[in-house]
Amino acid sequence: MSDLIEKIKQSGLKGRGGAGFPTGLKWEMVQKAAALKKYVILNASEGEPEVFKDFYILSHYFKEVVAALELALKTIGGQEAYIYINHKYYQKLKRKIKSLVKDKPIKVFVKKGGYLAGEETTLMQVIEGQRPEPRLRPPYPTEYGLYGCPTLINNVETLYYVYKIYQDDYHQNRFVCFSGDLRFPGVYELNENLTIKQMLEETKNWPAKDFFVQVGGGASGEFLFSGELDTPLKSTGAIIVYDKKKTNVLNLARKLVNFFYHENCGRCLVCREGVFRLKEILAQKKPDFEKAEEIAFALSQLAFCGLGSGCGVALYSLITKLIKNGTPKN
Amino acid sequence: MGLLKIKIDGQEFEAEEGMTILDVSRKYHLGIPSLCSHPDLTVQANCRICVVEIKGQKMPALSCMTKVKDGLEIITNSELIKKLRRTNLEFIWANHHENCEQCPFKDDCQLKKLSEEYGVSPYYSSRKASRKKYSFGGAIVFDAEKCIDCRQCVLACQKQNVGFLEVKNRGADITIFPQLAKNKDCIYCGQCVSHCPVNALSADNRSLENLEKWLKDKNKIIIAQIAPAVRTGLGEGLGVDYGKIKVEHLATALKKLGFHYVFDTSTGADFTTYEEAQELIERLKNNKWLPMMTSCCPAWVKYVEFYHPDLIPYLTTVRSPQMILGAYLKTYWAKKQQIDPSKMRVISLMPCTAKKYEIKRPELKLNNGLAPVDEVITTRQLTIYLREKKIDLTKMEETPLDALATGAGFIYGATGGVMESALRTAYYFLTHEEPPQVEFKKVRGLKDLKEAQYQIANYQLNVLVVNGLNLIEEVIKTIKENPSKYHYLEVMACRGGCLGGGGQPLPIDSLIREKRAAVLYHLDEKAPLRFSYQNPVLLDFYHSPEAENLKRNFYTFYQKKKKVGFKIIKK
Numbered sequence: 001m002s003d004l005i006e007k008i009k010q011s012g013l014k015g016r017g018g019a020g021f022p023t024g025l026k027w028e029m030v031q032k033a034a035a036l037k038k039y040v041i042l043n044a045s046e047g048e049p050e051v052f053k054d055f056y057i058l059s060h061y062f063k064e065v066v067a068a069l070e071l072a073l074k075t076i077g078g079q080e081a082y083i084y085i086n087h088k089y090y091q092k093l094k095r096k097i098k099s100l101v102k103d104k105p106i107k108v109f110v111k112k113g114g115y116l117a118g119e120e121t122t123l124m125q126v127i128e129g130q131r132p133e134p135r136l137r138p139p140y141p142t143e144y145g146l147y148g149c150p151t152l153i154n155n156v157e158t159l160y161y162v163y164k165i166y167q168d169d170y171h172q173n174r175f176v177c178f179s180g181d182l183r184f185p186g187v188y189e190l191n192e193n194l195t196i197k198q199m200l201e202e203t204k205n206w207p208a209k210d211f212f213v214q215v216g217g218g219a220s221g222e223f224l225f226s227g228e229l230d231t232p233l234k235s236t237g238a239i240i241v242y243d244k245k246k247t248n249v250l251n252l253a254r255k256l257v258n259f260f261y262h263e264n265c266g267r268c269l270v271c272r273e274g275v276f277r278l279k280e281i282l283a284q285k286k287p288d289f290e291k292a293e294e295i296a297f298a299l300s301q302l303a304f305c306g307l308g309s310g311c312g313v314a315l316y317s318l319i320t321k322l323i324k325n326g327t328p329k330n
Numbered sequence: 331m332g333l334l335k336i337k338i339d340g341q342e343f344e345a346e347e348g349m350t351i352l353d354v355s356r357k358y359h360l361g362i363p364s365l366c367s368h369p370d371l372t373v374q375a376n377c378r379i380c381v382v383e384i385k386g387q388k389m390p391a392l393s394c395m396t397k398v399k400d401g402l403e404i405i406t407n408s409e410l411i412k413k414l415r416r417t418n419l420e421f422i423w424a425n426h427h428e429n430c431e432q433c434p435f436k437d438d439c440q441l442k443k444l445s446e447e448y449g450v451s452p453y454y455s456s457r458k459a460s461r462k463k464y465s466f467g468g469a470i471v472f473d474a475e476k477c478i479d480c481r482q483c484v485l486a487c488q489k490q491n492v493g494f495l496e497v498k499n500r501g502a503d504i505t506i507f508p509q510l511a512k513n514k515d516c517i518y519c520g521q522c523v524s525h526c527p528v529n530a531l532s533a534d535n536r537s538l539e540n541l542e543k544w545l546k547d548k549n550k551i552i553i554a555q556i557a558p559a560v561r562t563g564l565g566e567g568l569g570v571d572y573g574k575i576k577v578e579h580l581a582t583a584l585k586k587l588g589f590h591y592v593f594d595t596s597t598g599a600d601f602t603t604y605e606e607a608q609e610l611i612e613r614l615k616n617n618k619w620l621p622m623m624t625s626c627c628p629a630w631v632k633y634v635e636f637y638h639p640d641l642i643p644y645l646t647t648v649r650s651p652q653m654i655l656g657a658y659l660k661t662y663w664a665k666k667q668q669i670d671p672s673k674m675r676v677i678s679l680m681p682c683t684a685k686k687y688e689i690k691r692p693e694l695k696l697n698n699g700l701a702p703v704d705e706v707i708t709t710r711q712l713t714i715y716l717r718e719k720k721i722d723l724t725k726m727e728e729t730p731l732d733a734l735a736t737g738a739g740f741i742y743g744a745t746g747g748v749m750e751s752a753l754r755t756a757y758y759f760l761t762h763e764e765p766p767q768v769e770f771k772k773v774r775g776l777k778d779l780k781e782a783q784y785q786i787a788n789y790q791l792n793v794l795v796v797n798g799l800n801l802i803e804e805v806i807k808t809i810k811e812n813p814s815k816y817h818y819l820e821v822m823a824c825r826g827g828c829l830g831g832g833g834q835p836l837p838i839d840s841l842i843r844e845k846r847a848a849v850l851y852h853l854d855e856k857a858p859l860r861f862s863y864q865n866p867v868l869l870d871f872y873h874s875p876e877a878e879n880l881k882r883n884f885y886t887f888y889q890k891k892k893k894v895g896f897k898i899i900k901k
Contacts, residue, residue: 131497264500265504266499266501267504269478273502294413297417
């Protein structure tokens with residue numbers, strides 16, 4: 001079965017959950033880990049605003065994803081797999097899921113909690129019934145995962161493409177969600193080497209008016225000017241377009257911070273306090289953007305997990321590019 | 331295990347495999363700040379203050395969780411790092427309600443020191459000013475408005491197998507909260523206090539108010555008793571070597587403050603040993619209620635009474651040294667000195683927060699109706715009090731104490747000390763000879779569990795010393811399954827024994843515990859008398875006709891305890 005790992009490695013597939021860790025390497029690490037029990041988890045928790053590609057895949061290709069899950073179990077030598085799924089998706093796909101996992105060593109766990117409960121170590125805490133908070137890494141889940149056992153955790157899209165690789169039908173594609181002020185919102189399968197600009201063009205979504213985008217997700221995604229798009233999409237497959245005239249940037253910043261204010265777990269000081277103070281500052285009529293920038297920067301550098309650093313990245317790019325510098329040049 | 335070479339701020343250092351950057355900084359005193367990472371506990375990485383840059387890495391790293399690799403180049407003082415630490419310190423202040431002028435720990439505060447170093451003062455409005463203040467059994471105070479939610483206390487409490495403190499709520503509302511569950515209660519060991527980086531947890535301070543009041547009252551006879559472990563930490567922070575500040579220096583200071591008499595609790599320990607050795611022999615002869623378990627540690631007693639009341643009969647019925655000495659002072663000694671015991675106020679200087687709780691146990695009242703001890707002040711409270719009174723222990727003369735103590739009394743302050751002291755005397759009682767070797771070295775040291783076998787007269791004794799409550803549940807399980815496995819069990823709730831107690835000066839770590847223990851073993855080695863039964867104070871007492879009657883005050887009983895929980899002392 002390690003043929004499959006070799007194939008995944010050669011394909012160059014990287015995790016599509018956002019962090020972009022080489023998938024083949026991850027599989028190999030869990031396969032090589034010596035333990036009596038190992039787990040595989042399908043992360044179908046998709047919880048970021050404006051990201052809906054995993055739902056698209058589950059709706060159309062659930063069978064393939066489950067097949068990949070079984071391949072994963074066999075390959076790494078695991079005993080049990082979990083489908084950890086967003087509760088809204090579960091409500092919609094319940095029947096299909098039940099018929100597919102029947103008689104298989106696959107448990108379905110409906111996600112409890114918010115955005116953070118989709119973070120891979122938090123998710124393990126949730127399955128184990130512990131406080132929904134991220135764990136310290138290292139040790140990484142490949143070594144110390146669910147119930148302390150080596151665990152392979154992959155996002156829906158990643159496992160879907162593993163199946164395509166298994167069938168020798170992988171063509172360096174990825175799924176990208178388009179939303180916001182554009183003509184044809186939706187999920188598209190595109191070549192991963194396309195630049196963001198090319199992606200917008202190919203889907204006929206390149207706006208006619210002045211715009212900026214947020215890439216990687218509607219909460220933690222980085223903000224880019226229309227002139228900064230000659231680069232491939234490295235984060236989660238989501239491109240949100242904002243009409244510059246129509247968008248009240250300060251309100252947008254407030255909305256984002258509110259999201260993180262409600263979703264943060266409070267474990268690490270920077271995120272707990274930083275997000276609270278960002279919210280406080282931005283709520284003022286004339287916010288102190290210098291201070292807000294300082295906080296966003298600290299968050300991007302210092303936060304414990306992706307939630308905090310995501311908040312930092314999004315707000316830092318928004319404040320420095322779109323608020324502090326007034327009208328950006330394209 | 332090869333040696334690694336790393337560079338910190340351009341300077342080369344040797345490190346061992348497995349060390350974190352913070353470990354290296356601690357080893358070489360490089361001063362990377364850290365609030366939430368204590369060497370006793372697992373790394374949390376919650377406070378984020380120990381951030382550093384690593385050459386070749388895009389993102390800064392945390393020293394507490396980054397293991398060193400050969401050739402690693404670390405930068406701790408770049409503009410970026412200073413900036414991040416400043417932002418972070420402002421965040422910490424937003425969690426820790428600033429009230430430094432009123433704070434007893436203002437000269438003993440890591441956060442204040444760090445802020446001065448980085449030129450940071452509170453920037454944000456405090457959002458914790460309205461949080462509550464709790465008292466646990468009159469021993470420990472938790473001031474939630476100072477808490478930075480780093481969770482060291484929660485970990486320390488879990489490590490004690492207590493789990494009284496827990497994390498509640500999420501996000502900005504997160505808080506440390508005492509458990510409401512009926513089956514969890516505080517044992518007052520104070521390990522939360524020892525591990526709190528910002529003094530949100532501290533020993534109850536009301537005892538000092540009483541002391542001040544009594545010192546001003548001309549009618550009161552104020553007597554201090556100093557626990558053996560107290561002396562081990564007195565020099566810390568004063569820039570002198572361990573053992574340099576003696577209890578005799580402290581006696582001078584106390585008499586300056588207005589204390590009339592100063593005793594060493596080690597004298598009380600000699601009494602405890604004298605009685606406890608007899609009880610051990612009794613139980614061995616009857617082969618009943620073995621293993622006998624020590625009861626000097628009030629936190630351990632509470633642990634048994636609350637969590638394992640079925641083990642109560644195994645606890646020795648002999649009172650702890652502070653209570654015995656208090657009893658001796660307010661009965662036999664008072665009569666001898668012709669002092670009205672009701673005018674006496676016995677103040678215990680203790681390394682311990684649980685001792686504050688112990689003196690309130692109603693069954694410990696004397697047959698004259700008085701409490702043996704009136705107040706307990708911890709070592710840390712004492713050092714702060716002395717500083718406020720501008721008393722410098724390094725400048726004190728030596729004043730002899732008002733009663734003698736033996737080496738066997740001194741070692742009570744270290745883990746294994748009670749056991750060793752009792753074994754020395756038990757050996758004498760059983761054989762009428764001194765043991766060939768005075769020292770019972772197998773019960774010494776900082777291991778979690780210390781098991782030893784000793785042949786004394788006809789008895790092959792299996793003994794176990796439990797150092798900290800980390801592994802206590804396993805020990806209890808073993809005892810319940812196989813009661814005959816051990817004959818004698820010493821348990822101290824705090825690691826290192828009393829010298830690592832929740833009332834001792836901060837910081838604390840294994841190295842400090844070792845140094846403190848060395849002070850006591852050195853004192854024992856040099857002591858002219860090393861067996862409790864040789865103490866002339868005891869001989870005088872036991873030869874008096876009143877001894878038989880007064881000995882009642884040396885024994886006690888235990889009861890299953892219901893949950894006490896907490897009291898809110900500030901809303």
